[in-house]
Amino acid sequence: MDIQSQKRKSLAGLKPYVPGFQPDTDDFIKLNTNENPYPPSDRVLEALRALTPDQIRRYPDPLATELRKKIAGVYGLNADQVIVGNGSDEILRLIVTAFVDPGDRILTVYPTYSLFETLVEIGAGSLETIDLEEDYSLPDAVFETKGKIFFLANPNSPAGDFPADAVQKLCAAFTEIVVLDEAYVDFTETTGIPLLAKNPNLIVTRSFSKSFSLAGVRLGFGGASPEIISELMAVKDSYNLSALAQTAGLAALDDLASMEENTRRVVKTRELLCASLAELGFRVYPSAGNFVLAKCESVAEAESLHERLRERKILVRYFKERRLDDCLRITVGTDAEIQSLIEALKALKS
Ligand SMILES: *Cc1c(COP(=O)(O)O)cnc(C)c1O
Numbered sequence: 001m002d003i004q005s006q007k008r009k010s011l012a013g014l015k016p017y018v019p020g021f022q023p024d025t026d027d028f029i030k031l032n033t034n035e036n037p038y039p040p041s042d043r044v045l046e047a048l049r050a051l052t053p054d055q056i057r058r059y060p061d062p063l064a065t066e067l068r069k070k071i072a073g074v075y076g077l078n079a080d081q082v083i084v085g086n087g088s089d090e091i092l093r094l095i096v097t098a099f100v101d102p103g104d105r106i107l108t109v110y111p112t113y114s115l116f117e118t119l120v121e122i123g124a125g126s127l128e129t130i131d132l133e134e135d136y137s138l139p140d141a142v143f144e145t146k147g148k149i150f151f152l153a154n155p156n157s158p159a160g161d162f163p164a165d166a167v168q169k170l171c172a173a174f175t176e177i178v179v180l181d182e183a184y185v186d187f188t189e190t191t192g193i194p195l196l197a198k199n200p201n202l203i204v205t206r207s208f209s210k211s212f213s214l215a216g217v218r219l220g221f222g223g224a225s226p227e228i229i230s231e232l233m234a235v236k237d238s239y240n241l242s243a244l245a246q247t248a249g250l251a252a253l254d255d256l257a258s259m260e261e262n263t264r265r266v267v268k269t270r271e272l273l274c275a276s277l278a279e280l281g282f283r284v285y286p287s288a289g290n291f292v293l294a295k296c297e298s299v300a301e302a303e304s305l306h307e308r309l310r311e312r313k314i315l316v317r318y319f320k321e322r323r324l325d326d327c328l329r330i331t332v333g334t335d336a337e338i339q340s341l342i343e344a345l346k347a348l349k350s
Contacts, residue, residue: 008124010102010121010124011121011122013121014118014121014122015117015118015121016118017114017115017118018114019033020032020033020315020317021315023315027313028313028314028315029313029314029315029333029337029340029341030315030331030333031314031315031316031317031330031331031332031333031337031341032315032316032317032329032331033215033317033331034157034184034209034210034289034290034291034331035209035210035213035215035331036210036211036212036213036215036262036266036290037266037331037332037333037334037337038213038262038265038266038334039213040212040213040214040248040252040258041212041251041252041254041255041258041259042255042258043251043252043254043255043258044214044217044248044251044252044255046251047247047248047250047251048244048247048248048251051243051244051247055243055247056243058243059238059239060239060241060242060243060246061246062238062239063233064084064241064246065079066246066250067084067241067246067249067250068082068083068084068221070249070250070253071084071221071249071253074253074256075193075223076193076194077193077196077223078226080226080229080230081196081223081224081225081226081229082221082222082223082229083221083222083224083229083232083233083236084219084220084221084222084240084241084246084249085219085220085221085222085236085240085241086218086219086220086240086241086242086245087207087209087218087219087220088181088183088205088206088207088209088220088221088222089115089220090218090220090236090240091203091205091220091221091222091232092115092116092119092151092179092181092205093119093122094222094232094235094236095149095177095179095203095222095232096119096120096122096123096125096149097123097235098231098232098234098235099148099149099177099231100120100123100124100125100148100149101125101148102123102124102125103124103125103126104123104125104126104147104148104149105125105126105128105146105147105148106120106125106126106127106128106147106148106149106150106151107127107128107129107130107142107145107147107149107150107151107174108127108129108130108150108151108152109129109130109131109132109138109142109152109156109160110129110130110131110132110322110323111132111158111159111319111321111322111323111324112129112132112151112152112153112156112157112160113151113153113156113157113181113183114321116151116153117129125148125149128145128147130142130145131323132156132160135285136156136159136160136285136293137160137162138160138162138166142170143169143170143173143174144173145174146174146175147174147176148176148177149176149177149178149179150170150174150176150177150178150179151179151181152167152170152178152179152180152181153180153181153182153183153184154167154180154181154182154185154190154192155184155185155187155188155287155288155289157183157184157289157291157329158291158293158317158319158324158327158329159285159287159293160285161188161286161287161288163190164190164191164192164195167180167192167195168195168199171195171199171201171202172199174201175201176201177201177202177203177228178199178201178202178203179203179205180192180195180202180203180204180205181205182204182205182206182207183205183206183207183209183210183220184210184211184288184289184290184291185206185211186210186211186212186259186260186263187210187211187263187266187267187270187288187289187290188288188289191204192204193223196223196224196225200225200227200228202224203222203223203224203228204222204223204224205220205221205222205223206220206221206222206223207219207220208220208248208249208252210289210290211259211262211263211290212252212259213259213262214248214249214252217244217245217248217249218245219241219245219248219249263290266290266332267332269332269333269334269335269338270287270290270292270332272335272338273292273330273332273338273341273342274286274287274292276338276342277292277294277330277342277345280342280345280346280349281297281349282294282295282296283295290331290332291317291329291330291331291332292329292330292332293327293328293329293330294327294328294329294330295326295327296326296327296328297326298326299325299326301326302318302325302326302327302328303318303325305328305345305348305349306318306328308348309341309344309345309348312344314340314341314344316328316329316330316331316341317329317330317331
């Protein structure tokens with residue numbers, strides 16, 4: 001049987017999402033996938049160790065009731081305004097499953113989180129992207145678009161940070177669903193969650209992977225109107241969130257202080273990283289996340305630095321894409337990791 005001929009026609013040109021490299025050894029300084037350099041709260045590890053054989057033997061609560069209540073309490077929502085998922089990536093996928101018919105026009109900006117494009121392709125939607133301005137700010141054209149869903153990451157990756165009033169303006173201007181991906185929001189101050197109260201078309205997604213140091217657990221949530229949440233719940237797998245992830249999430253939210261302490265440290269190191277990169281001659285875009293986009297002198301320099309850093313066991317992210325192929329995206333690690341990176345860059349650039 002020819003599998004290619006069996007494939008859905010709409011997947012012919014599918015570009016699968018390419019995650020950053022995950023080495024299988026510990027000898028790398030890993031600054032390529034925006035993981036948190038600090039460990040999660042001790043409470044998370046204690047709670048996971050305290051799981052009983054029955055909790056492992058049985059299926060988890062399919063509605064993750066306790067965790068959703070907890071999230072609702074922390075973020076000022078009702079439990080029926082919250083859905084949890086296997087990473088915020090799953091929430092994004094559920095949004096496409098629930099709301100996108102083949103051919104529907106879906107919008108986002110460029111450059112941004114490339115999973116949006118992959119998910120829209122899988123859903124057979126028709127993606128239209130609006131280029132961010134040269135400095136990665138939001139162009140006025142976004143407020144004049146029409147379509148089924150507008151995906152906006154704020155803070156954006158690999159660069160860009162949009163004011164809350166711009167997000168409100170987009171919710172008012174865009175007649176259908178606006179998805180605000182807040183994977184990095186804990187590293188900054190503005191959040192769109194308060195906007196949920198007056199914008200029934202808004203979905204805010206959050207991740208526990210970055211600020212909470214739980215990327216390996218896979219946990220995220222979506223906040224929206226009860227009507228939207230029930231559509232997303234209708235298309236999810238029964239047991240989309242494992243007992244381990246539910247337990248870890250509850251424990252993490254019991255210790256917000258440790259997450260906040262870690263994010264403060266990351267933000268402090270980020271400022272150090274930005275200053276050192278600027279000193280080395282990179283153009284550094286302001287960052288509101290746990291990463292920095294640094295523009296090199298040329299595509300060749302970016303490619304070469306990426307490769308040569310890797311030879312020195314330092315991983316940074318390189319995107320061979322329009323507008324990004326002369327840049328490196330660098331995750332904010334510990335002070336010591338960033339010190340090593342800067343020293344390596346100094347040596348490579350001299
Ligand atoms: C990391 C990231 C996510 C994915 O988060 P998970 O909760 O790990 O699935 C979503 N959106 C953006 C912009 C990200 O960078």
